[in-house]
Amino acid sequence: MDAQTVIAKRIALELRDGMLVNLGIGIPTQVANFVPPGIRVFFQSENGLIGTGAVPDEGMHHRLLTDAGGRPVTALPGACTFDSAMSFGLIRGGHLDMTVLGGLQVDSSGKLANWTIPGKMVPGMGGAMDLASGAKRVVIAMQHTAKGKSKLVKQCTLPLTTARPIDLLVTELAVVAFPEGRATLLETAPGVSVEQVVAATEAALVIPDRVAVMNIQ
Amino acid sequence: MQTIQISEAVAKIPDGASLMIGGFMAVGSPGRIIDELVRQGKRGLTVIANDTAMPGVGIGKLIHARLVSKAIVSHIGLNPETQQQMIAGELQVELVPQGTLIERIRAGGYGLGGILTATGVGTLVEEGKQKVTVGGKDYLVEPALHADFALVNAFLADYLGNLAYALTARNFNPVIAMAADTVIVDADNIVPVGVISPDHVMTPSSIVDYLIAQE
Numbered sequence: 001m002d003a004q005t006v007i008a009k010r011i012a013l014e015l016r017d018g019m020l021v022n023l024g025i026g027i028p029t030q031v032a033n034f035v036p037p038g039i040r041v042f043f044q045s046e047n048g049l050i051g052t053g054a055v056p057d058e059g060m061h062h063r064l065l066t067d068a069g070g071r072p073v074t075a076l077p078g079a080c081t082f083d084s085a086m087s088f089g090l091i092r093g094g095h096l097d098m099t100v101l102g103g104l105q106v107d108s109s110g111k112l113a114n115w116t117i118p119g120k121m122v123p124g125m126g127g128a129m130d131l132a133s134g135a136k137r138v139v140i141a142m143q144h145t146a147k148g149k150s151k152l153v154k155q156c157t158l159p160l161t162t163a164r165p166i167d168l169l170v171t172e173l174a175v176v177a178f179p180e181g182r183a184t185l186l187e188t189a190p191g192v193s194v195e196q197v198v199a200a201t202e203a204a205l206v207i208p209d210r211v212a213v214m215n216i217q
Numbered sequence: 218m219q220t221i222q223i224s225e226a227v228a229k230i231p232d233g234a235s236l237m238i239g240g241f242m243a244v245g246s247p248g249r250i251i252d253e254l255v256r257q258g259k260r261g262l263t264v265i266a267n268d269t270a271m272p273g274v275g276i277g278k279l280i281h282a283r284l285v286s287k288a289i290v291s292h293i294g295l296n297p298e299t300q301q302q303m304i305a306g307e308l309q310v311e312l313v314p315q316g317t318l319i320e321r322i323r324a325g326g327y328g329l330g331g332i333l334t335a336t337g338v339g340t341l342v343e344e345g346k347q348k349v350t351v352g353g354k355d356y357l358v359e360p361a362l363h364a365d366f367a368l369v370n371a372f373l374a375d376y377l378g379n380l381a382y383a384l385t386a387r388n389f390n391p392v393i394a395m396a397a398d399t400v401i402v403d404a405d406n407i408v409p410v411g412v413i414s415p416d417h418v419m420t421p422s423s424i425v426d427y428l429i430a431q432e
Contacts, residue, residue: 046315047241047385063244064372064386070242070271070295075384083387083419084241084267085323088316092336122303122312123294124268130316130336163339 001216003172006189007141009034009216010170011100014139015041019097020090022046022131025069027141028100042078044096046087046127051079068127091127092134099135101128103142103169105156108203110165110178112140113158125161133162144171150202152176152183173197175214176205187212218378221427226401227253229427233286235263235364237322237393242268242295243275245386247370247403249429251278261286265322265364267315267389268292269299283307289362291315314342317359319392324361326395331360367397371420373413374404378422381413394420401427 001009004027012034015021022044023029032054035041043052045067052067053074061072075081090096105113112132115125132138142151152169169176174197175187184206188197194211227250230236240246254262255278262285269290270277279285280298287309293299302308313321320332333356337343347358369390372383380402382390394400402425 045385047244048388049385062384064384066242066244066385068241070244081384081387083382083391084315084319084389085392087388088319092316092334122300124290124292124310124312125314125342126268126292126294127315129314129340129342133336133338134316160340162336 003143004030006172006214006216007170010175010214011139011141012036013215014098014168015039017041020044020050020095022091022096022099022135024099024101024128024131026102028102031100031141044087044090045073046084046091046131048082048084048087049073049075049079051076053079088127088130091130094136096131096135098137098139099131100139100141101131103140103151105151105153105158106140106142106166106169107153107156108183109181110183111156111163112138112161112166113156114140114161116159118159128161132166133164137168138164138166139168139170140166142169142171144173144200150200153202154204173200182206184208185211187214189214190216218422218425219427220430223249223253223429224257226250226427226429227257227259229399230254230259230366232259233261234259234366235265237364237367237389237397238264238266238276239368239370239388239390239393240266240270240275241385241388243270243277245370245382245388245390246270246275247368248275249403250368250401251275254279254284255282258282258284260284263287263289265289265362267318269296271295272298280308287311289313289318291318319389321359321362322389322396323392325363326392329361331358333357334359362396364393364397365399367393367400369394369400369402369420371402371404373406373408374402374428375408375410375413375422377410378402378425378428379410379413379418380404380420380425381417382419387419391420394424399426400424401429403429407431
């Protein structure tokens with residue numbers, strides 16, 4: 001199983017019946033492929049849709065129905081559309097149960113940087129700041145390392161997305177939460193040891209007595 | 218409300234005008250108005266919109282033709298031309314969180330001086346901004362936005378100029394329609410009065426100035 005699939009499958013286990021969830025671009029989008037059977041989740045696209053469905057069959061797309069990346073999507077039964085003011089009212093107003101976003105860096109206190117690398121990548125924050133500061137629960141999907149360097153760092157060196165700590169970080173190696181502002185290892189990926197996670201991590205990790213293994217197949 | 222030919226409508230927009238333009242990655246952007254702005258070569262425009270789309274698409278056409286001197290947007294990541302012009306100092310870009318941007322526009326259209334939002338607190342976005350504490354929580358004071366023109370794309374317009382939007386093409390359109398001195402509408406379909414039932418009108422005709430005639 002590749003890194004992205006491990007991350008997407010594990011995050012899908014955070015979904016609960018009836019949730020309203022916003023998925024960011026990249027690995028987060030793949031979470032929709034692994035919704036556990038028997039539950040119904042509503043996905044929001046911040047361009048104005050609740051009930052975002054899969055990519056349409058060949059020839060069945062509509063030019064006015066896309067996701068936030070501009071790609072054609074379908075709308076599921078019960079879907080609804082709205083303007084951008086309502087879309088961000090849903091995000092900031094305590095109506096969005098969970099957002100899944102990508103990350104450039106997460107630090108030991110749960111602070112997130114995911115929108116810019118000054119001088120290199122200045123795409124604009126889009127909806128990331130509103131999602132990261134407004135959603136009820138913020139889950140980050142991030143590869144553990146980039147070019148051999150840990151992305152779970154002592155302190156973010158890149159500009160923050162929000163001052164609010166994230167709730168959960170899922171990488172291809174580990175699941176990390178931030179109770180009392182301290183990065184705490186909750187789970188390791190199948191076949192990955194606690195020592196391997198620690199070795200791949202710059203941030204100091206709190207290691208509880210029992211660390212579970214991700215329940216993914 | 219007045220029906221108008223596309224060339225006449227765009228002729229009303231002077232060089233240097235501020236334009237709010239509907240659309241999200243060009244979905245729901247007024248394509249005919251953008252093409253005519255390029256044809257007439259309007260210069261020094263300020264564009265207030267969600268994004269600058271992609272090169273050669275939607276608002277990306279205005280960027281490509283170098284007609285824009287300032288963009289107030291939330292995202293330019295899919296348009297390298299915007300980034301190149303920004304780095305070269307030819308285009309001033311103000312990046313605003315998307316939810317803050319749409320609320321600043323909404324405030325402009327709803328007679329408010331601005332909004333308070335927690336988005337951006339503790340980030341680069343708060344630099345130079347007033348911060349206030351309400352109920353123990355910190356907020357940034359974000360001023361309202363207003364423009365000379367709103368360039369709106371609707372799915373349906375009736376003969377009076379009542380508007381309705383479709384699917385994800387609604388996005389910024391009904392909000393910008395409230396926040397500009399002059400509202401110009403490029404409708405995909407013009408239909409008899411009554412086809413859009415009163416409950417389904419999303420923008421009332423009273424705020425529409427010009428409806429561009431079909432060809």
